[in-house]
Amino acid sequence: GESVGLHLPTLSVQEGDNSIINCAYSNSASDYFIWYKQESGKGPQFIIDIRSNMDKRQGQRVTVLLNKTVKHLSLQIAATQPGDSAVYFCAENPTNMELVFGAGTILRVKS
Amino acid sequence: GAGVSQSPRYKVAKRGQDVALRCDPISGHVSLFWYQQALGQGPEFLTYFQNEAQLDKSGLPSDRFFAERPEGSVSTLKIQRTQQEDSAVYLCASSLVGGGGGTDTQYFGPGTRLTVL
Numbered sequence: 001g002e003s004v005g006l007h008l009p010t011l012s013v014q015e016g017d018n019s020i021i022n023c024a025y026s027n028s029a030s031d032y033f034i035w036y037k038q039e040s041g042k043g044p045q046f047i048i049d050i051r052s053n054m055d056k057r058q059g060q061r062v063t064v065l066l067n068k069t070v071k072h073l074s075l076q077i078a079a080t081q082p083g084d085s086a087v088y089f090c091a092e093n094p095t096n097m098e099l100v101f102g103a104g105t106i107l108r109v110k111s
Numbered sequence: 112g113a114g115v116s117q118s119p120r121y122k123v124a125k126r127g128q129d130v131a132l133r134c135d136p137i138s139g140h141v142s143l144f145w146y147q148q149a150l151g152q153g154p155e156f157l158t159y160f161q162n163e164a165q166l167d168k169s170g171l172p173s174d175r176f177f178a179e180r181p182e183g184s185v186s187t188l189k190i191q192r193t194q195q196e197d198s199a200v201y202l203c204a205s206s207l208v209g210g211g212g213g214t215d216t217q218y219f220g221p222g223t224r225l226t227v228l
Contacts, residue, residue, distance in 0.1 A: 034216070043115070043202055043219035044154065089153050097167060098144060099204075099217060101153030 012108045019077040021105045023090035026071060030092040034099065035064060035075045039086045047075070047088075077107075085109045113137075115220035117203050123226045124193045132188045132223045136205030143186050144217060145178055148200040157201075160186060193227045200224050 013019045025033070031052040036044035050057045050064045050073075057064050063076040073090050087106050091099040116135045124130050136143050142161050146154035147170075156170040162183035171178070175194075180186040190197055204217040 036219075041221070043204075043221045046216055046218065049216065091153075097142075097159050098156035098170070099146075099154070101155070103153050104151075 009103070010106045010108065012110060013080050015080060015082060015109050015111050017080055019075075019080045019084070019107060021075045021077075021088050021090075021107065023073040023075075023102055024071060025073060025090070025092050025102075027092060027094045027100070028071065030094040030100075032093040033064070033066060033073050034091045034093070035062075035073075036089045036091060036101075037084075037086045038089060038104070044089060080107075080109050082109045082111055115203055115205055115218055117201075117220040117223050119223060120221060121224050121226075123228065125228055126194060127192050129189065129191045130193055130225060132190075132201050132225070134186045134188070134203030134205075134220060136184065136186070136203070137218060139207070140205035140218075141183075141208050142206045142215075142217075143180055144204040144206075145186070145188050146202040146204065147172075148202055148222070150199075154202050157188070190225075193225075195227050198225055198227045 034049040035047040037047050038044045048059045048062050048064050050066050055066050061078045065074045085108055087104045089101050089104045091101045093099055118133045144159050145157040147157055148154040158168040158178045159166050160180040163180050175191045177189045200222040202219050202222045204219045206215045206217045208215050
């Protein structure tokens with residue numbers, strides 16, 4: 001079936017640097033995309049979302065970019081902090097009901 | 112409460128036992144979702160309720176899995192005759208209306224980690 005996938009399973013960055021986490025999706029019918037952060041022993045925490053009629057959306061220290069031409073989604077975290085260490089999932093919402101998640105990227109922040 | 116709560120947080124069952132996992136969604140949220148998360152993987156959809164109606168159960172892996180939400184609030188996921196492959200984290204999420212973004216963001220609970228011996 002169609003799925004969302006991630007390019008990099010693990011990303012290590014130095015504290016204070018910017019992080020970029022990438023994701024490829026395959027369902028062209030999806031019109032809503034979300035990034036979640038999951039810390040050990042916790043449920044996924046909503047970070048930011050974007051609709052298909054936008055190509056960029058900014059939040060606090062985070063930016064999501066959507067490139068529909070190549071079906072690519074990215075999450076940029078500015079000035080990465082130790083508290084940003086977690087697993088990051090992109091998800092798409094092809095049916096306006098359930099979310100389809102990718103496998104996740106581990107972000108490790110080195111102090 | 113402020114968020115989605117789930118209980119128990121951890122459950123150990125012997126193979127063949129029945130288990131029941133509870134989800135308390137955010138008050139007023141119409142939609143409720145169950146997902147299964149295997150170790151090192153992303154969550155996978157199991158089933159979806161809108162109020163008390165179960166609108167989609169296509170993700171339930173077998174007829175041993177059953178979910179209900181009789182009064183449109185609390186939901187229970189029941190697994191009968193548990194097998195080792197059922198070991199996973201079971202996540203519940205709720206959203207105000209549907210799952211389509213904006214005010215329909217899905218908010219997740221902490222999950223129940225089920226271990227079947």
